[in-house]
Amino acid sequence: MSPSTPPKGSPWQSRALATTLILGAASAGLYFLLFLYADRFAAIAQATHEGHKLYALIPIAIAMVFSFVHGAFTGQFWDLLGLRAKK
């Protein structure tokens, strides 16, 4: 652990662990769905290419959701492990 790791028993430690676990589970769930429907996503792209232009919004929405959920998770993850910037 880095020297700047919060002291044991600090008030947010259990809170941070719970948040990290929840966000991690949400992120894992999203990636599970991505693999589950991988062929469907490729088919949607092909359908867009062939003229169903409204489908173009799907990858944009997916990118936003993944970025927010997974971004929040990774930020918490390293912090919890004590990897923090030099003070």
Added chain:
Amino acid sequence: MENLNFIDLTYTTAVILFLVGFVGGMVSGFIGSGGAFVLTPAMMSLGVPGVVAVASNMAHKFPKALVGAHKRNKYGQVDIKLGVVLGIFAEAGVLFGKHLMVGIKESFGAAGTNLYVSVVFVVVLGIVGSLVLRDAIKEKRGEATAKATTELPPLTRWVRSINIPWTMIYFKSMDARVSVLFLAPMGFATGLLAATIAVGGFIGVPAMMYFLGLPALIASATELVIAFVMGLGGTFFYALDGYVDIRLAMIILGGSLFGIQIGAIGTTYVKDYVVKFVMAAIMLLVLVSRFFYIPGYLSELGSIATMDTGTRGLLDGAGLGALAFALIFGATMILLALYKGMRDHRLAQAAAPAAAPAVPAAASAGAQLSPTGRFERFLVASDGSEFSAAAVREALSMAGKCGAQVHVMSLVATGVEHEALGESILKQELATAQAHLDGIAVQAKAAGVACETHLVQGNQIDREIVDLAERVNADVIVMGRRGRRGLARLMLGHATAQVIGLAHCNVLVVPRAAHVEGRHILVATDGSRFADAAAVTAGNLARVCGTPITVTSVHKPSYGPERRAEAEEAVARVVAHMQGQGTAAEGRVIDGDPAEAIATLARGQGADLIVTGSHGRTGLERVLLGSTSERILNETPCAVLVVKAA
């Protein structure tokens, strides 16, 4: 209609993409520019057509840019107007670039786009990589690479001096008007490059710095707005033709978000030139990698003699090998730098207590104001704004009276959103914050107050404050107030409210115009143990300072008469306790909304300090149940001391 040729997503491909994303993210965080120059070629090496690689890369970047721009805007580093104007022109560049790519693909097939992307990579990485390497060598030799001058460069002065009627736009960050005719080509070139190799920042950031004269910090933050505008548009335009392979984009994003933080943190442990050497080495290795592929593409297009399979395989293998070496080299250098830096830092910290000067003597026991609230160590958070200036002023003033020690902290934001924040820019920000802290230390010395400064890097101000308060055993955290209300408070969070909820010690919140002079103290009670703690602290403060005190409880008209009797009893109990301690105290039970009524009474009594307890709620609980303490903070112009029950 042709097939898009998306690659098959096997577990091996997914793992490789994740690792490539991870290293690309690390590189992004470490060198402060998009790791797309690693990601696009890596995807192409896995067999992804150039146009799909660029499109998917854009899709993984634009949401990160949005989050980054939003966060850095909170620190006042973003010129949104400039970002949007440049972003619109960049969009045109993206659209043109996309048509160019699609046109090349339709005319020459995938080999055509692959060749086009590879040639642009070789040229751009050759130029940028050489410049960075030159800077790194100069820095290593100790030669200055940037002249410290406040004077604008001649090019910037010329750009700002040209006045073309009907085209001038005023930008706050420059405090100058610039013709849109200058901005159009800048934005267009940024967008064109982004649509070609997915890294527009190579043009956008230097252009804003050298043509418009923006500081590097503002330029890199504004680039995030451009990146979002053109990234969103670019993704949409490419997605309209189905070129975004969202599976690849999200797997790369998965690795990239893990890597960025490691890279960004790594920069805080190494010297400037190390970052630049790593950046130049990776860029030049990627250039070499792309270079090996070019003969193969030319052969496919028939521009050179058809290559036999063995030669093609050898060249492609060399290209892939060079890229793999670039990735492994980059990752190893960054992880080694991080490990070595953290180890040295830990050793230095372990050795520090022996060499550190003794902590100034704490206040005498007589100066302690209450058993539940010792006032020996103050922690004041300052960001250099007018809001925190009041907190610093009152902390020094009160510490002078109590003989207390003051710890002053300032936070420099770091995190994923600072992907585009180069290491040298971060150091510039750290230097500014340190200068601000040094100024406060001088003020403290002049006031005869023992003062210690703390420059902290992090991405959650509330958390860093509470963390530091625990480390220095602060008795009181002193904070300013920004006065965010209503929906904005709920949506954006409120660092002060979070600190009140999380801190173990008391929190003094000082609005900009407040002065704590010991005229009159108002203590609010609801009969709870939290309010009792506040009453004990307020009573001790009043006794030591000789200040009159008013004890109040607010009765909501909707409550029954029993509740009013309970309120009167609670007030009488506290008043009796204070009078028993020799303090001039009076009790008042008033009707109305608690926060509003307390604020009105404070104004009527001329109180300069309100003391209240805290239920310690945070997060969803605070949103749902509300916090009287916090609403008092928003309603009143005087300082509020929130006492935490033991």
